[in-house]
Amino acid sequence: MNDMRMVEREVDTKEVKISARDCQVYYGDNHAIKDVNVDIEDKTVTAFIGPSGCGKSTFLRCLNRMNDTIDICRVEGQIKLDGEDIYDPAVDPVQLRAKVGMVFQKPNPFPKSIYDNIAYGPRIHGLAKNKADLDVIVEKSLRRGAIWDEVKDRLDKPGTGLSGGQQQRLCIARAVATEPEVLLMDEPCSALDPIATAQVEELIDELRGRYSVVIVTHSMQQAARVSQKTAFFHLGNLVEFGETGQIFTNPQDPRTESYITGRIG
Amino acid sequence: MPDREHIVTSYDRDLETIQAMIMKMGGLVEAAILDSANSLERRDEELAERVRLGDKAIDELEERVNEECARLLALRQPIASDLRTVLTVMKISANLERVGDYAKNLAKRTSVLVQMNPIEGASSAIRRMAKTVEGMMKDALDAYIQRDPELAQDVRMRDHEVDQMYNALFRQFLTYMMEDPRNITACMHLHFIAKNIERMGDHVTSIAEQVIYLSTGEMPEDNRPKGDSTPYETVELD
Numbered sequence: 002m003n004d005m006r007m008v009e010r011e012v013d014t015k016e017v018k019i020s021a022r023d024c025q026v027y028y029g030d031n032h033a034i035k036d037v038n039v040d041i042e043d044k045t046v047t048a049f050i051g052p053s054g055c056g057k058s059t060f061l062r063c064l065n066r067m068n069d070t071i072d073i074c075r076v077e078g079q080i081k082l083d084g085e086d087i088y089d090p091a092v093d094p095v096q097l098r099a100k101v102g103m104v105f106q107k108p109n110p111f112p113k114s115i116y117d118n119i120a121y122g123p124r125i126h127g128l129a130k131n132k133a134d135l136d137v138i139v140e141k142s143l144r145r146g147a148i149w150d151e152v153k154d155r156l157d158k159p160g161t162g163l164s165g166g167q168q169q170r171l172c173i174a175r176a177v178a179t180e181p182e183v184l185l186m187d188e189p190c191s192a193l194d195p196i197a198t199a200q201v202e203e204l205i206d207e208l209r210g211r212y213s214v215v216i217v218t219h220s221m222q223q224a225a226r227v228s229q230k231t232a233f234f235h236l237g238n239l240v241e242f243g244e245t246g247q248i249f250t251n252p253q254d255p256r257t258e259s260y261i262t263g264r265i266g
Numbered sequence: 267m268p269d270r271e272h273i274v275t276s277y278d279r280d281l282e283t284i285q286a287m288i289m290k291m292g293g294l295v296e297a298a299i300l301d302s303a304n305s306l307e308r309r310d311e312e313l314a315e316r317v318r319l320g321d322k323a324i325d326e327l328e329e330r331v332n333e334e335c336a337r338l339l340a341l342r343q344p345i346a347s348d349l350r351t352v353l354t355v356m357k358i359s360a361n362l363e364r365v366g367d368y369a370k371n372l373a374k375r376t377s378v379l380v381q382m383n384p385i386e387g388a389s390s391a392i393r394r395m396a397k398t399v400e401g402m403m404k405d406a407l408d409a410y411i412q413r414d415p416e417l418a419q420d421v422r423m424r425d426h427e428v429d430q431m432y433n434a435l436f437r438q439f440l441t442y443m444m445e446d447p448r449n450i451t452a453c454m455h456l457h458f459i460a461k462n463i464e465r466m467g468d469h470v471t472s473i474a475e476q477v478i479y480l481s482t483g484e485m486p487e488d489n490r491p492k493g494d495s496t497p498y499e500t501v502e503l504d
């Protein structure tokens with residue numbers, strides 16, 4: 002071995018799943034994302050890192066048109082999923098979001114039962130033929146969200162009655178219930194204890210066998226552990242994008258180095 | 267290497283501590299190289315004894331470096347250049363410890379050799395060889411502190427000189443042994459000494475390579491001259 006790079010974790014395919022070209026995002030006058038070009042690969046976990054307010058969540062929301070829901074937000078440039086422009090007027094954002102699922106920074110369970118929180122998506126997208134099918138999907142999803150054992154005896158209770166960390170795992174379970182092709186996760190573990198965090202990381206690793214996962218995280222160790230690609234954002238710019246092992250042993254941009262090593266930058 | 271400071275200042279102190287330990291070890295090892303070679307040339311058993319006893323301090327420092335590095339890895343989880351600093355400190359301290367062992371071994375052989383007739387010119391040649399290695403060591407450690415990959419590269423290139431000195435001594439000892447079998451014991455010891463100093467040079471080279479890795483993030487390409495021809499050396503008996 003010629004250097005001390007972390008062992009490069011195997012990436013099954015290098016096919017591009019999502020490509021962004023000259024992406025700009027404005028909130029009114031605030032230019033929040035500047036000229037971002039990036040290829041997110043299929044069957045790969047991509048981590049977005051960077052200081053608070055640098056635009057990670059904003060850019061993540063571009064990838065499934067979540068910014069459409071913010072009035073003052075304007076997105077320019079091109080974002081393609083499997084080669085098709087997701088901002089094309091013919092694209093139905095609801096269908097898009099079934100393919101590109103999302104777990105938000107703040108847990109947002111529906112004001113419904115735990116069961117219905119999970120069953121909602123599969124039901125409207127017709128993923129279950131009957132109640133028995135749906136039961137199977139609900140249990141499997143809650144297990145993948147690492148929360149089954151805690152809620153299996155109270156599936157009919159409201160999701161909003163769970164603790165913060167439990168709500169977050171419920172939302173993760175909800176997001177995987179519809180089997181999205183891409184899963185966007187915005188700081189999914191910030192409210193989780195180390196065990197639940199490890200379980201979610203295990204889930205992410207399992208998901209990347211079939212899907213593309215993009216995770217925003219403030220934990221450098223988490224980014225290093227779960228991702229194969231890392232993107233560093235700074236003041237709305239994508240400063241550095243590369244193989245995770247390389248970013249964490251030998252970053253090329255001094256701004257990346259300062260940020261990840263905890264230096265005054 | 268970023269010269270910016272960490273937001274958490276105790277992190278900077280930890281990193282400085284392990285590097286200071288390396289410099290302290292380096293100072294002890296440099297002295298051990300010179301003292302052991304001088305003890306041989308001057309047939310100074312007392313100095314040889316001091317080198318032998320002094321090796322304990324080097325070994326202890328290496329252990330402390332390992333402990334501190336393990337602690338730092340566990341508590342701070344360093345990455346990027348900080349990670350490279352810790353990795354290179356561990357590697358360099360292992361190199362220094364080995365060099366210390368070779369100096370100790372040289373000193374032990376001094377105690378044996380003073381009981382025998384000196385071999386003409388051998389101990390001064392060995393002292394010159396040791397002096398060359400010590401100079402390389404000094405520069406390698408300077409390069410480390412300065413994060414100077416060019417000086418480190420220079421050190422790597424100089425290892426060739428040490429190899430050539432070793433080759434010359436190897437042939438010289440062969441000749442002496444063929445001339446007079448009574449020289450064999452002394453020449454065997456002297457040969458081990460020369461070989462050990464040549465090995466010291468290899469460890470110094472490895473330190474220089476760590477400096478290059480630390481400052482550039484890449485190990486150097488292997489383009490330096492290789493000088494040990496003794497594996498192909500034959501003896502012509504007439």
Ligand SMILES: Nc1ncnc2c1ncn2[C@@H]1O[C@H](COP(=O)(O)OP(=O)(O)OP(=O)(O)O)[C@@H](O)[C@H]1O
Pocket residue numbers: 028031033051052053054055056057058059060071106
């Ligand atoms: N809904 C919004 N309306 C107006 N401005 C917004 C909105 N959301 C984000 N911004 C602005 O866009 C910029 C980027 O914010 P964003 O939330 O994307 O940062 P972030 O990198 O996710 O930060 P954090 O790590 O704190 O979550 C900030 O200047 C922020 O004030």
Ligand SMILES: [Mg+2]
Pocket residue numbers: 057058059106187
């Ligand atoms: Mg955010």
